[in-house]
Amino acid sequence: MSAYNRSTKEISFAEVAPDVLQAVQAHIEKHNLGDILSAVSQCLLSTSEKIKKGLFSGPGPKLLAVTVILTQRWLILADRADQTAVFVRSMQLQDITVEDYEKSSFQSVLPDTGLNITGTLTDGSEKSLTFLPLGKDAAGERFKATLIQFVQEAKR
Secondary structure, eight states, X not given: OOSEEEEEEEEOXXXXXXXXXXXXXXXXXXXXXXXXXXXXXXXXXEEEEEXXXXXXXXXXXXXXXXXXXXXXXXXXXXXXXXXXXXXXXXXEGGGEEEEEGGGSGGGGTSOOOEEEEEEOOTTOSSOEEEEEEOOSSHHHHHHHHHHHHHHHXXXX
């Protein structure tokens, strides 16, 4: 069982929190990515709440909120742990592979729900693995299917 209760909610681009959008815009400007937000296809908010076991909740943030912005060519992840500053990562869909975490070899060791995304981040020089937590809910399942489809189309 995961150490977190995870839930996923589809949101409109207009519903992205202003400070998150500001951090995303700063990331885009810093890396000269251009007008990548001109055609946003889908946005969602993934929330992970730490499950308290006994008196203590253990290591890791108590609340992790990931805002996801998906376009036909880009995946943007904006993380906020326990009300700290927003940390933004981006990657081009043509440069990533996506695996359903529940179908991965990690699932038997540490059960959880979400996606393993392997690829080079915009500000990275080597491939890395990014875990995108998603709820086992309708919005999370729809996003998995959409992202996998978009990645396949971007590679054509």
